[in-house]
Amino acid sequence: MYPHERSLVARMKDKPFTILGVNSDSAKRYKTAIKENEITWPSFWDGGKTGGPIATDWAVRGWPTIYILDTKGVIRYKNTRGKAMDEAVDALMEEL
Amino acid sequence: MVSKFIPLTIAMMIGFHPVASIAQDTSGPTISKIIETHEDAVEVLYKKMRGKSREEQQKLYEAEYPKPDQAIESITALVLANPGGSASLDGIDWLLRYSGQKGVNPALYNVLETHHLHSEKLQAIVLKMARSRTPETQNFLTTVSEKSKIKDARGAAILSLMKRIERDKEKEDEHTALSKTLFAEHADLIINGRNVTKSIKAKREAEEKLAIGKVAPEIIGKDVDGKEMKLSDYRGKIVVLDFWGDW
Numbered sequence: 001m002y003p004h005e006r007s008l009v010a011r012m013k014d015k016p017f018t019i020l021g022v023n024s025d026s027a028k029r030y031k032t033a034i035k036e037n038e039i040t041w042p043s044f045w046d047g048g049k050t051g052g053p054i055a056t057d058w059a060v061r062g063w064p065t066i067y068i069l070d071t072k073g074v075i076r077y078k079n080t081r082g083k084a085m086d087e088a089v090d091a092l093m094e095e096l
Numbered sequence: 097m098v099s100k101f102i103p104l105t106i107a108m109m110i111g112f113h114p115v116a117s118i119a120q121d122t123s124g125p126t127i128s129k130i131i132e133t134h135e136d137a138v139e140v141l142y143k144k145m146r147g148k149s150r151e152e153q154q155k156l157y158e159a160e161y162p163k164p165d166q167a168i169e170s171i172t173a174l175v176l177a178n179p180g181g182s183a184s185l186d187g188i189d190w191l192l193r194y195s196g197q198k199g200v201n202p203a204l205y206n207v208l209e210t211h212h213l214h215s216e217k218l219q220a221i222v223l224k225m226a227r228s229r230t231p232e233t234q235n236f237l238t239t240v241s242e243k244s245k246i247k248d249a250r251g252a253a254i255l256s257l258m259k260r261i262e263r264d265k266e267k268e269d270e271h272t273a274l275s276k277t278l279f280a281e282h283a284d285l286i287i288n289g290r291n292v293t294k295s296i297k298a299k300r301e302a303e304e305k306l307a308i309g310k311v312a313p314e315i316i317g318k319d320v321d322g323k324e325m326k327l328s329d330y331r332g333k334i335v336v337l338d339f340w341g342d343w
Contacts, residue, residue, distance in 0.1 A: 001340075008336075016333040023320070024341040030320050033342035043340075044317040044325060054315055055339055059302040065339040067312065071332050075312050085336065092334045 001064065002037040008086060009041060015093060016071060018042070024050045024063065071096065127174050127183040130167050131190050137162040164194045172201045179207040185217050192224040199228035205236040213240065218249035223287065226259035234260070241277075251282035255292065275300070312337070 005019055021043030023030050030045060046052030050063065058065070066085070068077035070092050077088045141160050145153045168191060175187045188208060191200045212218060222240055225233050237260075240253035258274045261267040278285070278293055285293045305313055315327040327335075 005336075005338075012334075017336075018330055018333050019336045019338055020327070020330060022315070022317075022337065022339045024339070025343070027320050029342055037342075042319060042325065044315060045320040046317070050341065054317055057313065057315075058306060058339070059299070060339045063339055063341050063343075067306075067337040069312050069335040069337060071334060073311050073328065073331050073335075075306065075308050075310055078308060089334055089336065 002039065004082060004085075005041075006038060008089065011086075012089065012093075016096070017089065017093070020044075022046050022052075022054050022058075022060075024048070024052055024055060068092070125183075127171055127187040127190075130170055130174075131186070134162060134164060134167045168194060172204065175207060176201075176203055180211045185212055185215060185221065188212075189217070189221055189224065192221065192228075195228060197227060197229045199225075199230040199233050202230070202232045205232045208236060209239055213243060214245040215249075216246060218244060218246055219252045219287075222249055222253045222256050226256040229260070247282070248285065251278065251285035251293070252287065254278045254282065255285070255287075 009017075009019060019041040021039075021041060023043040024046050025033060026048045027045065030043070033039065034043075044054055046054045058067075066077075066079050066081065067075055068080060068085070068088050070076050076092060077085075080088045138161075141156065141162070144160070145156050148156065171187045171191055175181075175184045175191075178184060184207065188200065188204055191204065208218075208221065212221075218240065222237060225237055234257070237253045237257050241250050241257065244250050244253070254274055254277055258271055258278070261271050264271075275296070279297060283293050284291060304310070312327060316324070317326075318324055327337075
């Protein structure tokens, strides 16, 4: 997960793109994780548990769950990972 | 010498094969006895499996699980011989637990329709039919949903009809029509103390809000240091919204 996300972030540097996390770890664990895995993108912190308020609002039942939104905030893809995630982001970038 | 043993043998045969006594209305105690014997045997196996490794449990299960075939056959025969009897519904209820996708003997649906369509116990029965894929099940559930005088059974029948086609993309329209009826006529369908209609509705609404093509609902939250952040702050950027955890 992390290496792929890091390379996507690197490739999209200087482009209108961000990964935005919603993290369900304890605060301590989250802070360790971002340090150890060089996570540079922002995350909401969802209260330290999987049943946090944001995950509940978004009916998340499995982790990770991924939504890809376009620049207008419209949901365009769900649970696309790996290569498919790269292709989805590229396709949205081409619309700009 | 030999002749002395014959009556004993016959008595044993009757004792071990309850089907032999279906002529009288003894189906009640006999059905419950067969169920009890089977469930006891299962319980004995589960006790043996407790505390064992997964592999050992698997082995034990494969070697010793009491096959329900004989009990299924006997109970089916007893129910058919005395369809209106008090134990008939309990027998069918048990048979449904062991029936899976193939459903129970088709004749049993006639028994249910003719003798038990307005029984208070029908809700539990129709709920167990969600897994069965046979046309007999489909027809019976439809009949219950339209004709049973028991409201909870009608609602549960709709629920089972919905569950059977939940993942079938081709039957989406049918599913929508059923859910409309459920929401309109069974808004307070309680199963195991839970209002199922309400939770199905809530889930549906959440799914609709989060469908592809919809504007993502706003998120207002904080980062781990307590600094406020909003999803809408990122308008103008392509956002990979990633619900994650480091585990």
